[in-house]
Amino acid sequence: MQRSSKRITLILTSFVAIAIAMLAISPRAITAQTNATPAATMAAASTMAATMAGTMSAAASDGLPAACGTTSGTIRDLAAKIKADPSKKVKIGFLFVGPVDDFGYNYAANQGRLCLEAVYPGSTVYAENVPETAEAERVMENMIKNDGATILFPTSYGHYDPATHVAKKYPNVSFFHMGGPKAVTNLSTFFGDIWQMVYVSGYAAGKISKSGKLGYIVAFPIAQTLLNVNAFELGAKAANPNATTTVVFTANWCDPAKLSAAANNLVDQGIDVLTMHQDCPKPVIEVADRRGVHVVGYHADGSSVSPKAWITGSMWVWGPTMLTLVDSVLSGTYKPSVLFYGPKEGIVDLAPFGTDVPKDVQDATLKLKADVIAGTVFPFTGPIKNQKGDIVVKDGEKPDETTLQAMDYLVDGVIGTLPQ
């Protein structure tokens, strides 16, 4: 081959290879199903966002899909009202920071979308793997311009800034961001509290564990994850005063190999119930299944992965809230607000029990759940000691939500170290 033609071949081939690569990894927001920069899934920026989420529930008997959770009467009435009046057409766009099939955060948020889809058929478009950068703005603008979306749900914490920019540009579009700090005229935020359900599932874990040794695989040591670890340990202690929770940090929201390695390591040490605070909990459930131990889930119902290893879990139920929010726009009652819900409002729930959980444990767990929701049991009632044995919550004291959300210690019974 001639040298010059060789060079041309080289340039052409490189160009084609790079073009294919760019094509394959660039996000396309025009279509409902989008695939963006893979690396974005694991972006550490998803930190806060990733700590939210989880849904899907016991099958509802009211014609609403399981994605809507065990719905209250008001939601059923609302859904019936909407279905009776099909004149209300709406296009709703969803942005997810990762894939919606990961049994984690995005899975949970997508269940909310599926719930909306059931009530407003054909109404939703969505984009997966949307990075928390200006790229998110492009995706949202595309949804507005090309799909005619008038309501947008940027579901990741890091989508907040891009969403506020786009909201300013399109005053007629309503934005509902999950977990953002502030509302503006056409952008509201909503979020909720899940640690109560983590406490209840910790109780079930304590009941099931034979060794009394539990393991918690956490992504990053931030206040929200520490709150969950502590709630879990306190729950386990309520079932078995000698229960300990060994905590491992992976420094990543989804690193399957690290999750498998950590889970195996914990099982090797005699730990017989695993749980996690991760974006992709599945590898942990898989290890529990293979090693014959049990697992408590987080974010979403993962019981289908291994009904035998599965005990229960805490999960988000976004559907009903999203339904109410969309309806508030359509019926003109929308007000910009920062909404925060808890188990009482049904934004979180306990996942279904696995096949290994005896009836009496199920009953005791459900009773505890009812007590926690009713407020008769408050898990963080003092005295509570930290790992060193110092009192962090005084006898009889009940810390408020703000104090809890700023947690910076591990309670007595948790084995592990926090960064100084």
Place this chain on the structure above:
Amino acid sequence: MNPITFIQLILTGSIRSGTSVMYAVLGETVSEKVGVVNLGVEGSMLMGACLGFIVTYQTGNPWLGVLAAGLAGGILSLVHGYLVINCGANQLASGLATLFLGLGLTALLGRDYVKQNIVGFNPIPIPFLSDIPFIGSILFKHDILTYLGFLIGPLLWFVLYRTRWGLSMRAVGESRAVAFSTGRNPARIAYLGVFIGGVLSGLGGAQLSIAFTHFWVENMTQGAGFIAVALVIFGMWRPMRAMVGALLYGGAYSLQLTLQTMGVGIPPSLLQMLPYVLTLAILLAWGKASKRAMPSELGLPFGSQA
């Protein structure tokens, strides 16, 4: 924790976390032996992890998954091979392009498989041997791909250093001109090395998805491919040393996990750096010595040799 349990945990974990990287290091070693640096190892691993998972899910047979994984990893590396061998492209640039190609392709292909469950490989305790105290649980309670991985190192050593094929491959890495003048076809041999490298990287990916985690998610290798490239240098382009490197990396990985579970007063963020710090330290300590062991024409653009 008693010291014996501690050591047992580290060593078991070292094999568990090191195996997938070990396949990749061995693969990259072969590729570099014929003079081709392939930074696309990670891409080949992802192709293997993804297609191995998909085929295992579709057919229910993990062995077919392994086959697909090897082929997928190999085919992706041939893209790199074509660019550098036929077109004389810069090896580093082409490797990175291949990596992104693999990353993007697998994200696309594997999208519908993130939620799927597969029946993959499970740990097989070897009868009698796994009952030996201490070493039994370290060495003989792994999945089949881990056992096979340990055979590949010696096999490669034998092929590279004890057969005519191996001699040809090494010759091409040292001097394409000399290899050519002794009647060999450097391009063809280089292709073969690159392909074997890709196949092994693909198998490393398969070990991750269908044996170790039973899970697929895009970019699941999280940089393991680059660790592999670094460990080739530690291994001084020799298969057996490459295996040791991978195990050291796995050991550092499990050491940090184990120290965390013991509640040792070291911040986890520092511990998590351990495997990478170790890799760096290894490069610092052996970097100079390994220069002599490096194939002479490694990384040299094809078509430009004197």
